[in-house]
Each structure stands twice: as C-alpha cells, then as structure tokens.
Amino acid sequence: MKQTTLSALAEPSRLQIVELLGQGPLTVGEISDCLKIRQPQTSKHLKVLHEAGMVEVQAEANRRIYHLRPEPFQEMDEWLESFRSMWEERFDRLADYLEELQKKP
Structure with a gap:
C-alpha cells in the first residue's frame, strides 16, 4: 500500500x-456545500486525493465530477x-x- x-x-x-464520494460522484461545488468549506479549499483537497490516485475527475462542460478509484482502497484492504x-x-x-477463567470456582 502506498x-x-x-x-x-x-x-x-x-x-x-x-x-x-463513497456514496457516488460529486462536483467540487457539491462537495464544498456538503462539507461547508470554501471551493478553493475543496479543490486543493481534491488535488491531493487525485495525486494520490484515489479519485478520478471527469470534465463535463465547465463542471468537474469526481469519483473514487477502487484500486487504492483494495490495496489498503489487502494490507489491513x-x-x-x-x-x-x-x-x-x-x-x-x-x-x-469463568469455569474456575
């Protein structure tokens, strides 16, 4: 595991x-709203997760939709x-x- x-x-x-994201794909804005953190901060966190290979991003027009990649979690499960x-x-x-002990008088 990495x-x-x-x-x-x-x-x-x-x-x-x-x-x-375990519940399904979300946009940066949706994640920001759910966590009540600013969008630039959310983007920074998503960048770290992307660089770690944990999320993938799909571009649709001006939106970025993020979803989890299963491989890092499978690796972690094997390690655990x-x-x-x-x-x-x-x-x-x-x-x-x-x-x-319970059997002893």
Missing part, C-alpha cells in the same frame, strides 16, 4: 471527501488483512482464556 494513500486520508477534510488475521487470532485466544 504511503501517499494514508497521508492523503490523514487530513480530516479529505477523509470526509472520500466518505462523501494481515493485521485482521493477527488480531482475530489474539481475540480468539483471549476468548478461550476468559472462558477458562
């Missing part, structure tokens, strides 16, 4: 933009999978231990 993906998501406004397995194993061992 470090740029995590860096891009580390900023709260960019994370909110990704969450919004190794941690999920480790934690699931640890939680299973903890559950077994707690069960043993």
Whole structure:
C-alpha cells in the first residue's frame, strides 16, 4: 500500500471527501456545500486525493465530477488483512482464556 494513500486520508477534510464520494460522484461545488468549506479549499483537497490516485475527475462542460478509484482502497484492504488475521487470532485466544477463567470456582 502506498504511503501517499494514508497521508492523503490523514487530513480530516479529505477523509470526509472520500466518505462523501463513497456514496457516488460529486462536483467540487457539491462537495464544498456538503462539507461547508470554501471551493478553493475543496479543490486543493481534491488535488491531493487525485495525486494520490484515489479519485478520478471527469470534465463535463465547465463542471468537474469526481469519483473514487477502487484500486487504492483494495490495496489498503489487502494490507489491513494481515493485521485482521493477527488480531482475530489474539481475540480468539483471549476468548478461550476468559472462558477458562469463568469455569474456575
């Protein structure tokens, strides 16, 4: 997984933009309105997300419509999978231990 993906998501406004775009494509103006931030600021955040490869933009007349690219999120999911397995194993061992404790008088 690219470090740029995590860096891009580390900023709260960019994370909110990704969450919004998870519901479907939006224009810069629509994103600005939803997040109640100025359009130039929204454009800067979208530029970072675009450079990180997380969003694509489609031009329609004078509008720019942004949507998420699935690949960076698939990479992140694969990276996190190794941690999920480790934690699931640890939680299973903890559950077994707690069960043993409850059986003791």
